[in-house]
């Protein structure tokens with residue numbers, strides 16, 4: 001029989017869920033709750049021993065007779081609410097996903113394939129899938145503009161609290177702070193800066209060609225997924241910090257990439273944010289992240305202490321402009337460091353993924369290599385250079401890039417947003433307020449309701465065969481609206497320059513024995529998606 005005290009504790013559990021946990025966000029307070037629980041329990045045990053002269057064992061069991069019904073009440077209320085009363089109760093999705101956000105984490109934790117899991121869930125449940133207790137994944141084409149567009153009232157979801165206390169333009173959830181940072185950032189991507197960046201990219205490209213040349217001469221296959229990661233990190237190191245990482249020079253997988261991989265790994269597990277925040281205070285957990293942040297701090301400090309010679313302006317110079325040469329305050333330094341780590345991740349893996357995905361698609365459909373050469377050759381200068389201004393409007397080159405980003409979007413598993421309190425309407429469906437929503441570009445890109453022959457690589461759908469794109473507004477690999485990719489022009493410039501150079505200088509085909517299956521099968525989604533291995537053979541063209 002449950003005692004009166006136990007009953008009261010159970011009711012207190014129910015009330016705590018209804019009146020406290022069911023309101024507002026709690027992901028930042030998990031550690032405090034655990035601490036509170038241990039403090040209250042310890043006080044109760046001590047009081048039992050000192051005031052009621054109970055033996056320690058008896059005082060502990062008396063405490064447990066309160067804690068157990070409290071949590072039974074709390075979780076019973078939580079489970080019943082999530083199953084039968086939650087505003088998302090009518091949306092389809094796996095039963096376990098309704099009960100706990102940990103369900104999705106468990107699904108993806110083995111091979112970090114959130115993009116594939118979402119594809120499978122949508123093909124089973126349709127356009128709207130409840131993938132967490134309070135989270136919807138949506139592939140309906142109308143949802144993109146409503147959730148991410150310029151008029152959207154959605155805000156960034158709790159996922160963006162991931163790096164706190166480090167904040168970047170990307171992770172700040174305060175729209176006013178974001179817009180202010182965005183104004184500073186936009187200075188780094190103007191026409192004048194892009195021209196400087198082009199020269200610098202061409203410099204790193206020479207290293208890339210040197211590596212390929214060495215392999216071509218020895219007829220060695222090239223693992224391009226890794227090579228493009230090294231290349232993209234070298235480019236972003238140079239453009240962001242004024243100093244390349246020189247990975248291509250040594251032609252070795254640098255420890256920096258190892259640290260980045262280790263730092264990103266936990267993100268791939270799609271943990272609920274409260275679990276992630278708890279891990280940030282557990283010693284040894286997230287060590288990779290700590291090492292990565294240490295590396296970023298060092299880079300920023302080196303810049304501030306002028307230990308690095310910056311040849312011409314780099315992205316960090318623009319971000320330092322507002323301080324007019326004075327030392328940034330601690331808060332400003334935190335933002336600067338946050339932005340620095342963002343540039344490294346956002347600016348490198350995304351570009352690397354796109355470069356290797358383009359080559360993956362091209363070696364499978366070599367006719368497009370021929371078409372690209374025909375389009376690019378009139379723009380190659382006698383010294384072999386191909387200036388970006390002559391590439392940027394080439395229709396087939398741009399179509400190849402767009403089509404690759406449709407099938408292999410680097411940030412394709414969905415960007416999480418929180419709906420406004422009044423909710424929003426997508427077509428005829430009302431999505432409730434204060435829930436997390438996202439539109440996975442990976443799933444949208446493979447949807448027959450949006451693209452004809454969706455699984456096939458058909459660049460012409462972006463040029464002469466526009467009827468193959470049924471719903472154009474669904475395509476946003478760089479996102480849209482106030483939080484869209486600020487580095488889009490830089491990314492596209494680098495991709496055009498690099499692909500044009502490689503296509504014009506080399507014959508490229510699958511290496512001996514390579515079936516290219518691992519490229520998609522081995523792809524892992526952290527926040528960005530990194531493809532699996534792909535070995536190609538590069539041969540110098542006459």
Ligand code: HEM
Pocket residue numbers: 169170171182342343346347348350351354409410411415416477478479482483484485486487488490491
């Ligand atoms: C193919 C390459 C790229 C793709 C597909 C891409 C995609 C995206 C997407 C989808 C977002 C929105 C993220 C969100 O809402 O959570 C984003 C944001 C961002 N990207 Fe990119 N990106 C690419 C390259 C770059 C490059 C080269 C940079 C240069 C540093 C860059 C810098 C940023 C920044 C700073 C943001 C945050 C913008 C803001 O919150 O206002 N990206 N990117």
